[in-house]
Amino acid sequence: MRNPQLNERGELTHLLTIEGLPREIVTHILDTAASFVGVTEREVKKVPLLRGKSVFNLFFEPSTRTRTTFEIAAKRLSADVINLAIASSSQTKGETLLDTVDNLSAMHADMFIVRHASSGAAHLIARHVASHVHVINAGDGRHAHPTQGLLDIYTIRHYKQDFTRLSVAIVGDVLHSRVARSLIHALTTLGTPDVRVVGPKTLVPAGVEELGVRVFHDMREGLRDCDVIMMLRLQNERMKGPLLPSAQEFFKSYGLTPQKLALARPDAIVMHPGPMNRGVEIDSAVADGPHSVILPQVTFGIAVRMAVMSILAGN
């Protein structure tokens, strides 16, 4: 079966997951994003690429940062942006979702940015829409958050250039994290030799090694000599049952403090997808310290989303 993200010519027409994306497409997105970084530094931070196109932000799950950065990205491409925050009801999910999409398609939507609590929601929409309509997954359940993964590797490439020599540690609540999954796929696609997953047994999914990562339950071991540390947010809202003793306990074992950071390479960078829980997964001294590239991640995120939208819209 054809990759549902690609058209018959092998071009990217939806962005649903980084898993299985050809390396050239990933690199093309990163290179294009670099040009958009230049645009966002100008006096007029806008280009006319998506003039006359309607982009619908379809958020079935709350999100401020992701929705806002997609909105800014679309506006900087001169698209018209319509934001829809839709409370999802678990009983009527499938039907309601496609009915909503049909209605919006009737309003001549050109692109849907979809965030949904259920894995596969964006896939479902991508299979359903007409061929000229593009879908971007802005996070589906625990499955994927591809633009976050792309902005993460854009950030890593910006500071570290060559992936083939890097050690990257992804730390914390990996179990609930679509960010972690997308980043792992992106890193392995670009040939990163050493990807580590660090977290308590209860928050590291079984079989994660099959993705090509090494698992550490001791954070001090996991951080040793690494170049990049990606801290994940502790996702309280997704926890069912007692997976953790307490936030304080978690911080003691898996919070990134200056002492633990000192085990990584001296020029290591610290990343976080946001929003941060200070004092839970990351110490303020690290979050605001010289190794932190957390705010540049946000800025790069806009350029990466502009790149994805403009590549999709042209295919």
Add this chain to the structure above:
Amino acid sequence: MSLPDAEALCQALVRQMKGHVGEATGMVGIRTGGAWLAERLHRELGLSTPLGALDISFYRDDFSTSGLRHQVRPSQIPFDVDDRHIVVVDDVLYTGRTVRAAMNELFDYGRPGKIELAVLVDRGERQLPITAQYAGTTLAVPRGKLLRLVRDDSGAFSLVLSDAKPAA
């Protein structure tokens, strides 16, 4: 058909531009051929304002049919555009659409005082009211053919004619 010597055209262009460009002139090459040519002109004319380069991919008028096919590189305008005399440089002037896109992009950096256009070859067949103030030569090229500048490893220029647009 036989093509003119690009190096000779380049020298002709330098002669034409001398006296019309000065210290405050901002030169901007359109990637890729125009940027190569601008590098050379900038050096030979001894211009002191740093050289700029434009990648007009985000301003093309055929985006909806062609998309973002080729590799986009960041545009760089290392000087203040406002009120400045700017010379846009491209290798070949044809329909005028590329120059239109370049001018639109320049205006997103500021409000230039005056924009002029320098090209190595003017092949006619304009589709927009655009003209070059400096041109190495005019040359009739059959429609559908692609004429472009190439630069070899030693930095020497030559012109090539091909059938279809290259994929890159």
